[in-house]
Amino acid sequence: MADNKKRRRKDPAGDELPFKNKLKPDSAIMETLKQFSASSSSSSASVSQTLTLQDLSLPFRCREVADLSLSSVQSNIESLILRIAHSILSGHGFSFDVPSRSAANQLYVPELDRIVLKDKSSLRPFANISTVRKSAITARILQLIHQLCLKGIHVTKRDLFYTDVKLFQDQIQSDAVLDDVSCMLGCTRSSLNVVAAEKGVVVGRLIFSDNGDMIDCTKMGMGGKAIPPNIDRVGDMQSDALFILLVEKDAAYMRLAEDRFYNRFPCIIVTAKGQPDVSTRLFLRKMKIELKLPVLALVDSDPYGLKILSVYGCGSKNMSYDSANLTTPDIKWLGVRPSDLDKYKIPEQCRLPMTEQDIKTGKDLLEEDFVKKNPGWVEELTLMVKTKQKAEIQALSTFGFQYLSEVYLPLKLQQKDWL
Amino acid sequence: MADNKKRRRKDPAGDELPFKNKLKPDSAIMETLKQFSASSSSSSASVSQTLTLQDLSLPFRCREVADLSLSSVQSNIESLILRIAHSILSGHGFSFDVPSRSAANQLYVPELDRIVLKDKSSLRPFANISTVRKSAITARILQLIHQLCLKGIHVTKRDLFYTDVKLFQDQIQSDAVLDDVSCMLGCTRSSLNVVAAEKGVVVGRLIFSDNGDMIDCTKMGMGGKAIPPNIDRVGDMQSDALFILLVEKDAAYMRLAEDRFYNRFPCIIVTAKGQPDVSTRLFLRKMKIELKLPVLALVDSDPYGLKILSVYGCGSKNMSYDSANLTTPDIKWLGVRPSDLDKYKIPEQCRLPMTEQDIKTGKDLLEEDFVKKNPGWVEELTLMVKTKQKAEIQALSTFGFQYLSEVYLPLKLQQKDWL
Numbered sequence: 001m002a003d004n005k006k007r008r009r010k011d012p013a014g015d016e017l018p019f020k021n022k023l024k025p026d027s028a029i030m031e032t033l034k035q036f037s038a039s040s041s042s043s044s045a046s047v048s049q050t051l052t053l054q055d056l057s058l059p060f061r062c063r064e065v066a067d068l069s070l071s072s073v074q075s076n077i078e079s080l081i082l083r084i085a086h087s088i089l090s091g092h093g094f095s096f097d098v099p100s101r102s103a104a105n106q107l108y109v110p111e112l113d114r115i116v117l118k119d120k121s122s123l124r125p126f127a128n129i130s131t132v133r134k135s136a137i138t139a140r141i142l143q144l145i146h147q148l149c150l151k152g153i154h155v156t157k158r159d160l161f162y163t164d165v166k167l168f169q170d171q172i173q174s175d176a177v178l179d180d181v182s183c184m185l186g187c188t189r190s191s192l193n194v195v196a197a198e199k200g201v202v203v204g205r206l207i208f209s210d211n212g213d214m215i216d217c218t219k220m221g222m223g224g225k226a227i228p229p230n231i232d233r234v235g236d237m238q239s240d241a242l243f244i245l246l247v248e249k250d251a252a253y254m255r256l257a258e259d260r261f262y263n264r265f266p267c268i269i270v271t272a273k274g275q276p277d278v279s280t281r282l283f284l285r286k287m288k289i290e291l292k293l294p295v296l297a298l299v300d301s302d303p304y305g306l307k308i309l310s311v312y313g314c315g316s317k318n319m320s321y322d323s324a325n326l327t328t329p330d331i332k333w334l335g336v337r338p339s340d341l342d343k344y345k346i347p348e349q350c351r352l353p354m355t356e357q358d359i360k361t362g363k364d365l366l367e368e369d370f371v372k373k374n375p376g377w378v379e380e381l382t383l384m385v386k387t388k389q390k391a392e393i394q395a396l397s398t399f400g401f402q403y404l405s406e407v408y409l410p411l412k413l414q415q416k417d418w419l
Numbered sequence: 420m421a422d423n424k425k426r427r428r429k430d431p432a433g434d435e436l437p438f439k440n441k442l443k444p445d446s447a448i449m450e451t452l453k454q455f456s457a458s459s460s461s462s463s464a465s466v467s468q469t470l471t472l473q474d475l476s477l478p479f480r481c482r483e484v485a486d487l488s489l490s491s492v493q494s495n496i497e498s499l500i501l502r503i504a505h506s507i508l509s510g511h512g513f514s515f516d517v518p519s520r521s522a523a524n525q526l527y528v529p530e531l532d533r534i535v536l537k538d539k540s541s542l543r544p545f546a547n548i549s550t551v552r553k554s555a556i557t558a559r560i561l562q563l564i565h566q567l568c569l570k571g572i573h574v575t576k577r578d579l580f581y582t583d584v585k586l587f588q589d590q591i592q593s594d595a596v597l598d599d600v601s602c603m604l605g606c607t608r609s610s611l612n613v614v615a616a617e618k619g620v621v622v623g624r625l626i627f628s629d630n631g632d633m634i635d636c637t638k639m640g641m642g643g644k645a646i647p648p649n650i651d652r653v654g655d656m657q658s659d660a661l662f663i664l665l666v667e668k669d670a671a672y673m674r675l676a677e678d679r680f681y682n683r684f685p686c687i688i689v690t691a692k693g694q695p696d697v698s699t700r701l702f703l704r705k706m707k708i709e710l711k712l713p714v715l716a717l718v719d720s721d722p723y724g725l726k727i728l729s730v731y732g733c734g735s736k737n738m739s740y741d742s743a744n745l746t747t748p749d750i751k752w753l754g755v756r757p758s759d760l761d762k763y764k765i766p767e768q769c770r771l772p773m774t775e776q777d778i779k780t781g782k783d784l785l786e787e788d789f790v791k792k793n794p795g796w797v798e799e800l801t802l803m804v805k806t807k808q809k810a811e812i813q814a815l816s817t818f819g820f821q822y823l824s825e826v827y828l829p830l831k832l833q834q835k836d837w838l
Contacts, residue, residue: 148820154641154677155820156670162816166768198669201617201645210640211677221629221647222573226620228642229673250617251575254648258573258630349585397581401567401574 029414037242040294061119068187074149076185095125099183106320108369114314117321137177148193154230183321200227200272200280204262205241231282237290247271248299252393259405276311285328296334302390303361314370332418338384350395354388376419448833456661459713480538487606493568495604514544518602525739527788533733536740556596567612573649602740619646619691619699623681624660650701656709666690667718671812678824704747715753721809722780733789751837757803769814773807795838
């Protein structure tokens with residue numbers, strides 16, 4: 001039945017799958033994982049969790065937002081509007097002081113391993129023809145958020161846009177001002193009760209509460225639990241897992257969920273099915289912090305795989321003001337790494353040539369600080385750009401559908417083969 | 420706080436929201452729903468479930484597939500290969516007899532209310548330069564499916580492609596042959612254990628088993644339960660719901676899930692977050708059949724909303740061979756319908772002008788049999804094309820974020836306002 005595959009391999013040993021004979025018993029791999037998990041838990045407690053912007057003596061001030069309670073958001077809005085009323089009454093009209101979110105105001109801080117926003121801001125006066133529309137939109141968004149606080153409900157950006165299409169004209173405008181308002185009030189976007197569409201799923205050794213319901217993710221069948229859009233209603237996380245496995249793609253997630261990989265090696269498996277969305281990023285961070293577990297990433301061997309890893313790890317430029325709340329420090333690059341292609345003898349026809357755009361993206365990544373600070377990553381990425389080859393996680397299926405869960409991942413874990 | 424909104428409305432009544440004063444108590448609406456649910460349950464038992472192709476004396480034969488057990492699929496493959504071996508041994512070489520899936524071989528059958536495949540087929544000989552590659556791919560896919568049967572696991576189309584990139588060259592080729600193989604073996608694609616990526620979510624008054632785990636969808640918080648990719652591991656459905664609410668978009672789904680709409684009016688809320696995927700279609704059909712509940716659809720008021728409704732209802736042309744298993748008969752168009760825009764006084768600025776493409780799609784739909792057989796739909800669609808206006812479900816947010824769950828849907832249910 002599998003003779004096609006055998007013919008393709010050079011390995012003369014009678015063993016069924018390449019490298020399967022290198023695998024130690026699961027108990028030995030478990031020992032490795034327990035040590036890793038313990039060391040990660042102590043290091044994350046001492047470093048990642050406590051080091052904040054305040055601890056660093058940076059030569060400039062930075063702007064960061066925090067998770068605020070609904071009542072704090074409400075009173076922040078009310079104080080802001082009071083100041084504006086005073087300003088109007090004293091004959092000075094009014095303007096909003098809006099933090100700049102432009103690239104020039106962003107900075108990667110190696111000590112924190114994430115992108116932060118510096119504290120430049122600009123005035124948005126009402127009595128100025130170039131800013132009157134934007135300041136009117138700002139006032140309207142503040143009013144709508146105030147309504148959400150009073151009602152205690154969550155809405156999407158799209159809902160927000162539709163409450164006043166005449167004023168906003170285009171969702172891009174209301175979305176941009178929403179981020180401005182987050183910065184102005186010093187709170188995260190989720191504190192504003194404006195949530196993103198849900199996309200991620202989670203399965204494995206995790207129990208948590210979603211809006212008051214207790215969810216046991218070992219009992220979610222193959223489909224898994226949809227990650228809730230509102231992180232503030234998530235709590236009571238409990239787990240006996242030794243690590244979190246962050247998976248880029250749906251197909252690999254399904255393979256691991258069906259094989260109940262989390263029962264062989266206790267772990268929590270999570271995916272955003274492609275580009276990381278805010279809900280999945282918040283959920284991953286919450287798991288990492290509350291459970292003190294190491295995070296291993298399984299992504300495609302292409303520049304976008306590493307980019308996705310970096311968004312989870314150091315944040316996206318677009319939301320740098322909120323990087324402290326959205327990022328999960330110290331994610332390890334487990335695979336599929338460019339060096340794996342030869343190491344695991346992925347056949348030539350399962351590798352894909354990189355396009356010009358891919359190569360450019362790869363070279364750009366090599367210039368990024370968050371890549372540079374990890375010599376292992378630089379080496380891998382350099383190899384990728386040199387060989388001009390990429391591969392999907394799915395390429396491992398060439399050795400059989402279950403090669404990923406039965407050989408590749410166990411061997412990676414056994415050899416502590418992450419960077 | 421909501422004075423902006425009041426100013427915008429013409430309604431001079433002191434009531435807070437338009438049409439809220441028309442709402443009867445929930446108990447009255449519940450009575451309406453109970454009658455509807457009971458009548459739908461008896462009609463679906465007598466009509467939709469029993470009427471099959473065999474009951475109709477059509478002037479031509481049709482090809483349909485069925486859900487087969489893994490062992491039946493396995494033995495079907497084995498018999499097919501045996502016949503081929505006989506053919507080769509008797510000196511005739513071999514060819515596959517492959518059903519045609521082209522548009523010319525498809526037909527909408529009004530009695531069944533779905534698209535079916537006629538029984539034209541063509542030979543795919545191995546010893547012919549124009550078909551040798553395709554027949555090799557067919558043999559390889561049959562072999563891979565046979566492997567899946569033996570192992571009892573599920574894979575994605577992408578996994579399948581990667582097992583032999585050299586032969587398949589392009590996923591389009593392995594995907595197309597996979598559909599051919601379904602038709603040839605007379606079974607659904609899910610019977611082949613090849614599944615689509617999961618996308619849909621479900622929440623509300625439903626309990627079911629996913630891969631052996633019992634899932635209570637009233638206890639899935641706001642995130643809901645991800646719909647499993649493999650319907651054959653779903654079973655034991657129980658519900659006290661009166662209807663199924665099929666929602667096109669994620670944002671509307673979230674609103675209803677957070678407001679726990681299913682506790683006010685017992686229902687099951689399901690969405691595929693846009694285009695219907697195979698898993699969600701299978702899941703909806705299974706709910707409809709096992710629970711005998713009516714299905715009400717909430718989609719955008721644009722041609723694509725109606726098209727999405729039609730894919731759930733009568734199937735897509737691409738998979739017409741499997742329409743019997745993928746379609747859910749008798750879905751009612753609850754809203755947002757073109758006539759609702761004026762009826763609910765949706766402000767002009769929340770309506771969008773239809774593009775040329777939208778209008779063309781709308782006119783094309785008017786020519787489709789599944790629209791024509793429902794005079795109410797023709798009327799609504801004609802109105803849409805005439806006014807050249809469309810609107811998203813989210814447009815209802817203009818009257819407040821919870822207008823959808825607090826006024827619009829309850830009133831629709833109270834007035835039995837579906838088509």
